[in-house]
Amino acid sequence: AQSVTQLGSHVSVSEGALVLLRCNYSSSVPPYLFWYVQYPNQGLQLLLKYTSAATLVKGINGFEAEFKKSETSFHLTKPSAHMSDAAEYFCAVSQETSGSRLTFGEGTQLTVNP
């Protein structure tokens, strides 16, 4: 069984500020973890994924995430927020590196204030 919990359904930051979106997972087997971004009325775009090669994963658009097994966490960060980062972010877990049969978290709506 696997599950994902995203702490904070809404996060608001100022433009230029640090972005931190929290994700904790539960999995009975070594997990593969993913972060996706969704813009209004669109599908999902992969930001980055952890597949056990390196605990610090760098993704697109300046985002990165660190896998911490001891904390069962995979938090997403970006040093400086842009207005274009405003979107819904989903953390997800899978038992396959391809991301098949994903279990998603509840999502976090990121608002970036000017």
Added chain:
Amino acid sequence: GAVVSQHPSWVICKSGTSVKIECRSLDFQATTMFWYRQFPKQSLMLMATSNEGSKATYEQGVEKDKFLINHASLTLSTLTVTSAHPEDSSFYICSARTGGKTDTQYFGPGTRLTVL
């Protein structure tokens, strides 16, 4: 990167009618496609896994007779919502798996279904 399309992007239908949604992998062959459902302001829930040439595997609680899935070719999977009711109104998103060495899943843009 790989592209997955969905058609239509939105559809409005009357209660009791059936609606078909297409999911196509445009520049790769997908042995496996997935169908997700997303209610407003909520997360995505996996409905079923569609394998080319075989019956779909449905997640627990998803009515297979209600949501008919056909994966007739390596580039096309269809989801038919039969006898649609207002509670079936949702955002339906498909994804396709590339397989191979760089096995990756790509998502379609989604289809907004509104049942009146």
